[in-house]
Amino acid sequence: MSVTIFTMTHKKFEEPKDAVYMPLHVGRAGGVDFGYAGDDTGDNISAKNCYYGELTGVYWVWKNVRTTDYVGICHYRRYFCTEEGRILNEKDYLSILQEYDIITSKKLKLNYSYFDGYASDYNIFDLVTTGEVIRQMYPEYYDAFERLVHGNGTYFGNMMVSSKALYDEYASWLFSIFEEVEKKIDATQYDEYHRRVFGFISEFLLYVWVDVKGLKAYECKVGMTTEKYETREMKERLSEFFGQGKLEDAKAYFLGVLEKRPDVLMEASDITGELKLAMQVIAVCELEQQEYGRSVLDRVRKFEDLMRYFNGVNEAVNACKMGGLEEANRSFLQENQVSEVALKASARLFISEEKELAEITAALLPLILRN
Numbered sequence: 001m002s003v004t005i006f007t008m009t010h011k012k013f014e015e016p017k018d019a020v021y022m023p024l025h026v027g028r029a030g031g032v033d034f035g036y037a038g039d040d041t042g043d044n045i046s047a048k049n050c051y052y053g054e055l056t057g058v059y060w061v062w063k064n065v066r067t068t069d070y071v072g073i074c075h076y077r078r079y080f081c082t083e084e085g086r087i088l089n090e091k092d093y094l095s096i097l098q099e100y101d102i103i104t105s106k107k108l109k110l111n112y113s114y115f116d117g118y119a120s121d122y123n124i125f126d127l128v129t130t131g132e133v134i135r136q137m138y139p140e141y142y143d144a145f146e147r148l149v150h151g152n153g154t155y156f157g158n159m160m161v162s163s164k165a166l167y168d169e170y171a172s173w174l175f176s177i178f179e180e181v182e183k184k185i186d187a188t189q190y191d192e193y194h195r196r197v198f199g200f201i202s203e204f205l206l207y208v209w210v211d212v213k214g215l216k217a218y219e220c221k222v223g224m225t226t227e228k229y230e231t232r233e234m235k236e237r238l239s240e241f242f243g244q245g246k247l248e249d250a251k252a253y254f255l256g257v258l259e260k261r262p263d264v265l266m267e268a269s270d271i272t273g274e275l276k277l278a279m280q281v282i283a284v285c286e287l288e289q290q291e292y293g294r295s296v297l298d299r300v301r302k303f304e305d306l307m308r309y310f311n312g313v314n315e316a317v318n319a320c321k322m323g324g325l326e327e328a329n330r331s332f333l334q335e336n337q338v339s340e341v342a343l344k345a346s347a348r349l350f351i352s353e354e355k356e357l358a359e360i361t362a363a364l365l366p367l368i369l370r371n
Contacts, residue, residue, distance in 0.1 A: 003093045004068040005161065006061055008054040009036065009076035014225075016079070020090040023076070026057040051187055052178075053199030054158050062171035065164070070097055072161030080105075080159065081223035088220070093161055100218040102210060103161040107219060110152040111318040112350050114204055126185050126197050130205070133180045138173070144212045148204075152322065155207045157222060158199065170209055174202060230257075230264055231275065238278050239303035247289070247297055251282045277310045278303075280345070284310070287341045296342065310346075313338055317346045320360050333367045343368055 006024040007015070012034045015023055025031070027049030028038030039056045040046035043063035049056045058073060065071060070093060074080060079087045080103060088096075096103055110117055118127045131149065135142040148154075160167070178198050187197045210217050234257055241250035257264060265275055281297070288295035300306055316329035333343070344361055351357045 001069045001094055002067075003070040003072070003090050003161075004065070005072040005074055005093070006057060007074055007076055007079075008057045009034075010049075011076070013076040016087055018087070018089050020093070021074070024057045024060070026054050026060075050192070050195050051182075051198055053196040055174075055199050055202055058158065058171060058202075059175060062168055062175075068164060070094070070161060071164045071167050072103065072159075074159055075157065077225050078157055078159065078222050079225065080161070080220045083221055085221075085223050087223065096218050096220075097161070097163070099216070101162060101166065101215040103218045103220050104206065104210065105155050105157050105159050105220065105222050107153045107207070108156050110154065111314055113150045113152055114154050115149045116350075116352075118200075122194060122197065122200065123185075123190075126181070126187070127201060129184050130177065130181050130201055133177055133184070134208075137177060137180065141208060141212050145208050148208055148211060152318075153207065154204045155210075156203050158203055158206070159222065160206060166215075170206070173209060174205060177205070178202075231270060234264060234275060235278070235303065242278075242281065242297065242303055242306060243301050245297055245301065247282065247285050247295070250278075251286070254279060254282060274307055277307050280310050280314075280349070281306050284342045284345045287345060288339055291341050292339070296339070309336060310342075312336065313342055313346045314349065317343070317360065317364065318350055320363055321347075321350055321356075325363075330367050333364065338368045340365060340368065 003020055005021050007021050008026050009023055010025070010027055010031065013023075015021065023036040025034055025036040025038040027046060028036075029040040029044070029046035030049065038046070039049075039060035041064070042060070044056070045052065045059050046056050052059070054073070054075065061071060061073070072080075072093070081087050082092075093103070112120075115124075115127070118124060127149070131142070131145050134145050160170075162170075181198070185197070187195050190197070234254075237253055238250055241247075241253065264270060265279070270276060285295035285297045296306075296309065300309055312329075312332045316325065316333050319325045319329050332338075343364055347357055347361050347364075351360055
C-alpha cells in the first residue's frame with residue numbers, strides 16, 4: 001500500500017527528507033516557478049488560488065493523482081506529528097489508517113461558536129450562503145451544519161489523510177458546493193487575506209463531512225516547523241516591554257506594527273493566539289490602571305505567565321457561557337485574584353448581547369477577589 005502526502009506551498013522551503021512528502025506549488029498559474037510540481041497542469045483551478053488558497057492543490061490532487069492508495073494534504077510549515085513532535089512517516093500513516101478512516105487535525109475548541117467567530121472576522125453572508133447551498137444540494141448534511149456551526153469546534157488547516165477513494169468523495173462533495181456558492185457571493189472586493197473565503201470555510205466543512213459520514217477520525221497533533229518571523233519578533237518585543245512593566249511602550253509598539261501589518265492578528269500568522277492575548281493584556285492593564293491605580297502587570301511580568309493568566313480568565317468566562325463552569329475554573333478565578341475589570345473585559349470578547357453579558361458577569365463576580 002502506498003501513501004503520498006502533498007505538501008502545499010507557495011514559496012521555496014526546506015522539504016522533509018522523507019520521500020512520502022511531495023511538494024505541490026499551489027497557485028503556480030499566477031506565480032514564480034520554484035521547481036516543484038504545480039497545481040496548474042491537467043484539470044486544475046490554479047488561477048482561482050486567490051479565492052481558494054490551498055484548495056487549488058486539493059482540487060489538483062483529486063483530479064490528477066491516480067497512482068497512490070492513500071493521499072494526504074499538509075503545509076510547508078505544518079505537518080502531522082506524534083505527541084513528541086516527530087513528523088509522521090509512511091509507516092505511521094499506514095499503521096493509523098489500518099484502524100481509522102481518516103487523519104485530521106485535532107479539533108479546535110473555540111471560545112465562541114464557529115458562527116460568531118466567522119461573523120467577527122469575515123463576511124457572515126458567505127457562510128450563511130454556504131449553509132443554504134448545502135440545504136438545497138445535500139439536505140442530509142444541513143442539520144449537522146446548523147448544529148456544528150453554532151457549536152465551538154472545527155478542524156483547521158485543510159489537513160487530512162485518507163484512502164484516495166474517500167479523499168475523492170470528499171473533494172467531489174466540497175467543490176460541488178463551492179461551485180454553487182461562487183455564483184451567489186462576490187469576494188472580488190475583499191482584501192488579499194479575506195479573499196480566500198473558500199479556503200476558510202472548507203476547514204469547517206471537513207468537520208461537518210466527517211461528522212455526517214460517521215467516519216472514525218484520528219485527530220492528530222499538528223506541528224509547526226517554523227513560526228512567521230513577524231510573529232516571533234512581535235512576541236519577543238512585547239515580552240521585553242511586559243517584563244519591564246512598560247505598558248505604554250508595549251501599546252505604542254503593538255499599534256505601530258498593526259498599522260503596517262494588520263494581518264499579524266489573523267490566524268494564519270497568530271497561530272497560537274498569543275498576539276490576541278497580548279492585545280488583551282494591554283487593554284485590560286490600561287483599564288485596571290485607570291480603575292485601581294495598578295494592574296496585573298504589577299505582579300505578573302513574564303510573557304508566558306501572562307498568557308496563562310488571560311487564557312485562564314477567558315476559559316472560565318467561556319465555560320460559564322457554554323453552561324459548563326468547572327471547579328478548576330472557579331479555583332483559577334479565586335486563586336489568581338482576577339479583577340472585576342479583567343472579568344468584564346473578557347466577557348465582552350465572547351458575549352455581545354447585553355442581557356447575556358449581565359447574566360454571565362453576575363454569575364462569575366461572586367467568585368473573584370476584587371482588587
